[in-house]
Amino acid sequence: MKKIAVIVASGVGSRMGLDIPKQFVKIPIEHEGKILEEKEVLTYTLEEFQKHPLIDEIVVVTLDNYKRHVLEEALDYNITKLKSIVSGGSTVQESIRNGVFSLEGIANKEDIVIIHDGVRPIVDEEVLTDVINVSIEKGNAVTSLPYNEQIFVIDDDNPSITHQYINRDKLRRVSTPQAYNYELLNKAYHDAFEKKIGIYPPAYTNNMMVDLGYTLNFAIGSEKNIKLTTPDDITTFKSFKIQKYEKGKVKVK
Secondary structure, three states: OOEEEEEEEOOOOHHHOOOOOHHHOEEEEEEOOEEEEEEEHHHHHHHHHHHOOOOOEEEEEEOHHHHHHHHHHHHHOOOOOEEEEEEOOOOHHHHHHHHHHOOOOOOOOOOEEEEEEOOOOOOOHHHHHHHHHHHHHHOEEEEEEEOOOOEEEEOOOOOOOEEEEEOHHHOEEEEEEEEEEHHHHHHHHHHHHHHOOOOOOOOOHHHHHHHOOOOOOEEOOOOOOOOOOOHHHHHHHHHHHHHHHHOOOOOOO
């Protein structure tokens, strides 16, 4: 049984306000006047999967004009588990579909496919291990965390008022990594695109699976597993990396 990571890095990142897609932005990690490391967002992400002992192969889904660049970065940083680079689609669901379909004839039906956002560059080993193990046992797993804020529902007639709230104990925040049995996942994407179910923005794999009638299983999550969407997120990412360095987990090169 192989564990194959499909890393989705095909967005343009318009909300970041940069000239290039955010997954290819270099972020320096500085501490006490020294640059500890300076890599692209996607490279940080790929290194997390490269070093995890349960991951066998990596597939990157990206923009056509960055495919050569991804390969060169992988070679520079010894991402030896990278096996293929696939063209993205016009939506995130098309991109994930392309990654999943690229495994046809390659993956075995019992293999585990892990879907992950390329712009989530901090993946705790414990989180990735748990999502894989739960999916092996139950067929799928989604990284999740409790929701700690109060959630109120806006009034149907007046969006500036509310008189209804949702019990937060019944809510979970779901993100990536998510893991699925390959046979189940491949069939689901064929069904979804044939039936036009769960494929339109802002749908993701987990939404699609529920819309198709599947039951999902929760795995553990981490507050550090942030998605880099705005400049503030980059600041938070740097802070987490420095904390990791201070605990002796990052070495100055």
